[in-house]
Amino acid sequence: MSKLKEAFEKEDGIGFPGKTYAEELLKPVFNDQKEHLFDSMFMIHRAHTIMLKEQAIISEEEGDEILMGVHEVCKLGKDSFHYAPEYEDLFFMVESKISNYIGDDLAGKMHIARSRNDMGEAMYRLVIRDYLLELISNVQMLGDALVNQADSYKEAVMPAHTHTQPAQPTTFGHYLLAISDNLSRDIERLWNAYHTVNKSPMGAAAITTTGFSINRERMVELLGFEGVMENSYDAIGTGDYLLESGLSLVSLMTNTGRWIQEFLRMASNEVGLLNVSDAYVQISSIMPQKRNPVSLEHSRALASSAVGEGLTAVQMIHNTPYGDIVDTEDDLQPHLYRGFNKAIRVVKLLTAVVTTMNFNKERALQQASTNMITITELADVLARDYNVPFRNAHHFSSVVSKNVKALGKELYEVEVNQVNEWLEGVQLSENDWKAIVDPRQFVNRRNICGGPNPDVVKRMLENRVHFWGDQKKKIDTRASSISNVKVQLSQA
Secondary structure, three states, X not given: OOHHHHHHHHHHOOOOOOHHHXXXXXXXXXXXXXXXXXXXXXXXXXXXXXXXXXXXXXXXXXXXXXXXXXXXXXXXXXXXXXXXXXXXXXXXHHHHHHHHHHOHHHXXXXXXXXXXXXXXXXXXXXXXXXXXXXXXXXXXXXXXXXXXXHHHOOOOXXXXXXXXXXXXXXXXXXXHHHHHHHHHHHHHHHHHHHHHXXXXXXXXXXXXXXXXXXXXXXXXXXXXXXXXOOOHHHHHHOOHHHHHHHHHHHHHHHHHHHHHHHHHHHHOOOXXXXXXXXXXXXXXXXXXXXXXXXXXXXXXXXXXXXXXXXXXXXXXXXXXXXXXXXXXXXXXXXXXXXXXXXXXXXXXXXXXXXXXXXXXXHHHHHHHOOOOOOHHHHXXXXXXXXXXXXXXXHHHHHHHHHHHHHHOOOHHHOOHHHHHHHOOOOOOOHHHHHHHOOHHHHHHHOOOOOOOOHHHHHHHHHXXXXXXXXXXXXXXXXXXXXXXXXXXXXXX
């Protein structure tokens, strides 16, 4: 044996767990389990014991005594649990403490017909279910805030941009409604993840179920799941509930980050359209004139970080075997928990900002009158009202815009007589030209389904109000059901 190896083993130990293994793996994992899985572990202990008792696999007296021991240990609280090398993880430490109350034999019966495999998968699902529901609830409140502000600003004309350049007039209400619609698809993605997660693997045991006459459907009821993962191999081997959770998180935060970026642009002094409430800005330490919208900046950074956590979970599953494997367990799960925590913070911050922000309607209208962004209406008017072939009409519009730009003017600063000279025989009326250069008329004429016309936006808003209201009812129903399950188990 080399001297280096001998010295290392003397310091680190030669029996399990080695000092390095304990300090760098078991202890951090234990602390994560204690922080996130403590409550779900005791839910499963109670539910499984009740099921064993109902199935007469253990006696009523045994079941009651086990439940008493579980209750006493649960009362100690997670803060009383500290890593000790003699226990591999929190699971075994809890079992040992329950044994102190009811004895080893009876404590061992609590684990009949189950494994750390199905129990672990169930714990992860219970925790992620709660995170998803909390995030969904906060997304619903953000959706409400967006719709409320969209209603307030459905007539506030502003420039829309394509390729970051001023393109056509729209309204701030139309813009906010677009964000709300994007958010509505993200909340549906979150619900899809929720339904995938909210299935019970209990009864799969290690991977092939058990020879005991358990009732897997009863575990679904006791834990508030929506159904059972029927195939026991699938129940243990699958990671798609982690993928779906991570990817729904990535989608939400990526989509949100895009309009956070837009809000920051609008809130700049140069653009001057969006005023973030004083409650959510900070002043400079040296430049007293500044109002820094740091709530949006923090939200952007946290959203990017949440995307990173979700993608990390996805990457950690990639190329892992289809079965029980630690890659999808203790090292992966905290990434999702951190990602959901960050996303919830982002959504709460944005709900506060959106609810209290003000939009500069006068400045927005002035900007919508510049950069010739109503010029496409000239082509439409020529084609629709003057029987000019559309390609010719588009060419004329291009000629007009180039000539106006050469003059260093805006469209509204040019007289109709000058425009008619450029149109080669077509004679626009003065009223038609005034309507063409007016961004409000441009918006009002876009009264097609989904357009920015205020009446169209109003009809869309009515539907969105119902959508977000229905989401609230759905959330309340789910939250109440889960809360009732937790109360009933705690009173078992």
